[in-house]
Amino acid sequence: MADGKARVILGVSVTPANRHDHDEAVPIVDEALKLLKGPPEAVCADKAYASGKNAQAMESRRIRLISPPLKPKTYTGDEFFTIEDFEYDEENDQFTCPAGRQVTYTTTEKKRGRRTYRARRSDCCDCRLKPQCTYSERRHLKVTRHHASLVRLRADSKTEDFKKLYATRAPVIEGVFAEAKQWHGLGRAWRRGLSKMLVQSLLVSAIINFKRIMATNCPLSTLLFALRALIRQLWSHLRGADRCPHDSPSLQPILG
Numbered sequence: 001m002a003d004g005k006a007r008v009i010l011g012v013s014v015t016p017a018n019r020h021d022h023d024e025a026v027p028i029v030d031e032a033l034k035l036l037k038g039p040p041e042a043v044c045a046d047k048a049y050a051s052g053k054n055a056q057a058m059e060s061r062r063i064r065l066i067s068p069p070l071k072p073k074t075y076t077g078d079e080f081f082t083i084e085d086f087e088y089d090e091e092n093d094q095f096t097c098p099a100g101r102q103v104t105y106t107t108t109e110k111k112r113g114r115r116t117y118r119a120r121r122s123d124c125c126d127c128r129l130k131p132q133c134t135y136s137e138r139r140h141l142k143v144t145r146h147h148a149s150l151v152r153l154r155a156d157s158k159t160e161d162f163k164k165l166y167a168t169r170a171p172v173i174e175g176v177f178a179e180a181k182q183w184h185g186l187g188r189a190w191r192r193g194l195s196k197m198l199v200q201s202l203l204v205s206a207i208i209n210f211k212r213i214m215a216t217n218c219p220l221s222t223l224l225f226a227l228r229a230l231i232r233q234l235w236s237h238l239r240g241a242d243r244c245p246h247d248s249p250s251l252q253p254i255l256g
């Protein structure tokens with residue numbers, strides 16, 4: 001995670017390739033918030049982070065999430081109405097379908113916590129829009145419990161201001177990635193394992209932030225805060241606080 005103006009690295013997260021990046025958004029923002037005097041105007045992230053869960057977490061921190069949600073689909077692709085065609089009424093916790101009928105809450109899945117809503121059988125059976133809505137006798141909808149935040153994120157993602165802010169994301173963070181890979185060896189892992197990869201990433205981040213101190217005119221205090229946090233994170237990691245149980249217990253090779 002990097003500051004949009006100074007391009008200082010504020011947080012680092014290392015995950016295995018088979019785990020979704022999505023779940024890393026909130027912890028890394030919380031780490032960065034410890035370094036800042038107040039919440040940032042916005043946090044820009046790519047589409048992988050656009051979910052109701054992340055949108056709700058950012059709302060509760062008074063941060064605007066700039067991450068365009070994927071277009072919703074049904075199992076028929078574009079043939080049926082998607083969840084976007086159903087208007088959500090957060091106050092009454094129900095949807096209004098394209099034919100203007102109510103789709104009401106029924107149950108919540110125990111395992112994944114997804115909420116199910118369904119239309120009345122009597123409404124659907126004589127509906128002229130049924131061929132565009134469902135093959136079943138009535139339409140069901142499944143959403144996460146953070147659906148209201150996702151609706152707001154979708155609405156926001158259509159504004160010009162959102163699009164402008166999103167366009168600023170790639171030059172900043174992709175530039176930082178490229179710099180780390182091309183000039184500081186982050187393109188290859190020095191050692192195997194998440195723990196050692198995190199050490200490498202933190203060291204490279206610290207070097208990049210030192211370069212910013214030398215070259216930019218951003219406030220020195222911000223840079224020193226960022227550096228202190230990275231060094232603290234590295235130190236606690238080296239002492240074993242964050243060590244991944246799958247890694248070898250010794251970090252001596254990387255230090256030597």
Ligand code: SF4
Binds near residue numbers: 125128
């Ligand atoms: S089929 Fe049912 S849910 Fe779909 S538009 Fe018609 S009334 Fe609404």
